[in-house]
Amino acid sequence: MKMLETRNLTVGYGNKEVVREMNIEVLKGQILCILGPNGSGKSTILKSLSKLLNPLKGDIYIKGEKLSDIKGTSLSKTLAVVLTERLNVGFLTSFDIVAMGRYPHTGILGRLTKSDEKKIWECLGMINGENIATRYYNELSDGEKQKVLLARALAQEPEIIILDEPTTHLDVKHKLEVMSILKKLSKEKGITVILSLHDIDIALKSCDRVMLVKKGAIVDFGFPEEVGSNKSISDLYDIKDAGFNAFLGTIELSNQSKPSVFVIGGGGHGVPIYRLLTKKGIGVNTGIIHKNDVDYEIAITMGLDIQSETPFSEIKDATLEKAKSMIDKVDTVIDSGCPLGNINRKNIELLAYALESGKKVLSIRDKDELQRCLAMNYLNLKLCDSVSEIMDNLDIGGEGSKW
Numbered sequence: 001m002k003m004l005e006t007r008n009l010t011v012g013y014g015n016k017e018v019v020r021e022m023n024i025e026v027l028k029g030q031i032l033c034i035l036g037p038n039g040s041g042k043s044t045i046l047k048s049l050s051k052l053l054n055p056l057k058g059d060i061y062i063k064g065e066k067l068s069d070i071k072g073t074s075l076s077k078t079l080a081v082v083l084t085e086r087l088n089v090g091f092l093t094s095f096d097i098v099a100m101g102r103y104p105h106t107g108i109l110g111r112l113t114k115s116d117e118k119k120i121w122e123c124l125g126m127i128n129g130e131n132i133a134t135r136y137y138n139e140l141s142d143g144e145k146q147k148v149l150l151a152r153a154l155a156q157e158p159e160i161i162i163l164d165e166p167t168t169h170l171d172v173k174h175k176l177e178v179m180s181i182l183k184k185l186s187k188e189k190g191i192t193v194i195l196s197l198h199d200i201d202i203a204l205k206s207c208d209r210v211m212l213v214k215k216g217a218i219v220d221f222g223f224p225e226e227v228g229s230n231k232s233i234s235d236l237y238d239i240k241d242a243g244f245n246a247f248l249g250t251i252e253l254s255n256q257s258k259p260s261v262f263v264i265g266g267g268g269h270g271v272p273i274y275r276l277l278t279k280k281g282i283g284v285n286t287g288i289i290h291k292n293d294v295d296y297e298i299a300i301t302m303g304l305d306i307q308s309e310t311p312f313s314e315i316k317d318a319t320l321e322k323a324k325s326m327i328d329k330v331d332t333v334i335d336s337g338c339p340l341g342n343i344n345r346k347n348i349e350l351l352a353y354a355l356e357s358g359k360k361v362l363s364i365r366d367k368d369e370l371q372r373c374l375a376m377n378y379l380n381l382k383l384c385d386s387v388s389e390i391m392d393n394l395d396i397g398g399e400g401s402k403w
């Protein structure tokens with residue numbers, strides 16, 4: 001069932017058009033998240049959908065009825081809004097704040113019946129907030145306040161809840177708690193949720209639809225799994241010195257330095273080393289990694305030069321030769337200790353090549369395993385127990401430097 005629809009909607013202030021020509025549909029029980037850079041118009045859209053701001057052009061429909069035709073109490077029973085404004089409410093408790101949400105049902109005198117009180121406790125329960133019911137709202141933490149405001153919205157018994165950045169200022173536990181409450185409301189009670197977020201990862205993993213807003217227009221709308229690609233998210237925020245990996249949901253700093261270190265990666269062993277070297281401004285290239293390896297995902301997002309192999313296939317001689325030529329161009333090789341199964345055993349040949357070429361080699365591999373693989377002892381090989389020991393032995397930042 002269509003809960004909210006916009007037709008050629010343009011929102012803004014006076015003669016300033018902020019977002020133009022919006023045509024979207026949100027169904028019952030869906031969670032729609034608006035993503036976009038600061039100032040792109042997320043709050044302006046949400047205020048317009050909540051009837052707090054008149055559209056400049058076009059129309060908004062709630063359950064097929066024009067929003068402009070829906071009056072006060074009737075709208076409050078359908079739609080509840082949680083905005084970012086901070087409330088200063090003196091000596092009101094959490095219970096009192098949630099009780100304010102009952103006004104569409106209590107009438108002008110606002111007298112609470114037993115059933116209103118029961119509803120308020122139920123809403124406090126939904127946000128796991130019974131224990132803060134008697135505490136003063138002004139004395140609550142940001143996370144607790146956010147949950148109380150959500151409970152106040154729930155007390156209206158709405159079919160749609162609109163929230164502007166409900167996870168801002170919250171730690172990761174509270175962000176996830178708020179999102180999990182919203183998900184529960186949408187799935188179990190069929191409430192439609194429309195919100196804006198700055199947490200891309202949480203948005204892509206928790207919402208049913210996402211809308212990307214930039215420079216006065218909706219640049220994409222649809223399933224997060226399709227809309228939230230590496231490129232679309234990087235473009236949305238004009239990310240230049242980093243990359244977004246939609247598959248893993250991480251942002252990785254780009255490594256733009258000339259490579260001086262080659263990392264033999266694989267099985268996720270390369271990731272902490274890529275990240276540490278990137279943080280220190282040291283250029284890296286890497287191999288030989290299968291294209292379905294997590295090291296490949298991170299390395300490609302960082303923009304590293306990679307020697308890679310087709311998933312599940314044995315490393316080819318040609319790939320090995322190309323990796324050797326990458327090693328020729330660096331001073332140091334780090335053996336991350338990647339597992340050496342049948343399909344990637346050639347990485348040990350690569351390690352032997354690095355040693356025989358006189359490169360400085362730092363390895364986190366088990367000593368016994370190395371002795372089984374390498375024919376002789378090499379003076380240019382240093383065994384390390386951890387990534388930090390690798391970094392200690394990298395000789396960066398000058399003599400005596402502990403980077």
Ligand SMILES: Nc1ncnc2c1ncn2[C@@H]1O[C@H](COP(=O)(O)OP(=O)(O)OP(=O)(O)O)[C@@H](O)[C@H]1O
Binds near residue numbers: 042
């Ligand atoms: N009351 C107002 N009158 C005029 N312009 C406004 C008003 N409020 C916001 N704007 C402008 O509208 C544009 C969109 O602002 P809006 O707050 O909707 O963006 P946003 O995407 O929510 O940003 P943020 O992520 O920083 O909260 C901005 O250029 C802003 O300066």
